[in-house]
Amino acid sequence: MSLTESITDVVDAANKLTSVVSNKIGEIDSRVDVAVNEFQKMMVQARLENAIFRQSRNQFGNITGTDLDFYTKNDKYTINISLYREIISGIKWEDRDIEEIDVLTSMGLSGQQHFQPRIRIIKMEWSGYQPNSHSAHSIYPSPICNMSGAVTVASYAKLVAGSITGWWLQDVNEKWGVCGTNILGGPGRYIHAHPYVNTSSGEVLFIWPAVVSGIVPIRRDNPKWGYWPSMYGENPYDAAPGS
CATH class of the missing domain: 2.60.120 (Jelly Rolls)
Structure with missing residues (x-):
């Protein structure tokens, strides 16, 4: 085998390895993105489950x-x-x-x-x-x-x-x-x-x-702001009678 052929084989092997590594990195990045999104959803839900x-x-x-x-x-x-x-x-x-x-x-x-x-x-x-x-x-x-x-x-x-x-x-x-x-x-x-x-x-x-x-997420595309129980008044709405 000539030196040129040997170098070509090494380059091909390196390219294949790079492709494998790139694919693995892509899979890892994708899993990280999914995990981050799930974590964010969990945090939002956990906040809303606490008393506001x-x-x-x-x-x-x-x-x-x-x-x-x-x-x-x-x-x-x-x-x-x-x-x-x-x-x-x-x-x-x-x-x-x-x-x-x-x-x-x-x-x-x-x-x-x-x-x-x-x-x-x-x-x-x-x-x-x-x-x-x-x-x-x-x-x-x-x-x-x-x-x-x-x-x-x-x-x-x-x-x-x-x-x-x-x-x-x-x-x-x-x-x-x-x-x-x-x-x-x-x-x-x-x-x-x-x-x-x-x-x-x-x-x-x-x-x-x-x-x-408490923390209520402020997002226009997914609004969570509501009418919250009050520390005042005779009812949690703190509003006019019959409202």
Whole structure:
């Protein structure tokens, strides 16, 4: 056998070995991806199986005048709260209007006829904000919330005009979807969960804003945010009678 033939054989063997190793690496990578996905699913489910308790009041959306009950406003510029509309349980999916279908789908309730409590869509309008003169914070749940452990601050929301961000309106945009953030917290910490306005005026719609103890995943493609049992009131809904 010539030297050239020997070298050719060595190269062929090396190529075959490389192909085998590459295939094995591909199989390992695939198994790792599957394992990671399964682990992530397990973690999400484990979090949701733990008790989630709401620290903030009035997730339902009761309003007095132009104020959201148990929320404090920034009084340096005008903020008006009003009821935009309600979505009622018991209506067949095919009988719901386009906006209802859009909202319910964004909440993971596609096709659902029944739910509790009824869904109140709250509208917040602001005007007169001057960035060089005013703090940008808007409204926040009162009393302040404990953040010694992990908390989730979230809502379902849609931006209509202007710009606002942070806390339960983190990543809000022109389409309905879950907005919010997870925070690990620390001993003795607390939060004022107030979204920040970025424009002199604007309007945003939101549903079920709250601060809860524990981690709830914030994913628009797989919403898990819900109406959580309250630490306050005579019932876990902390809502108006008959809601």
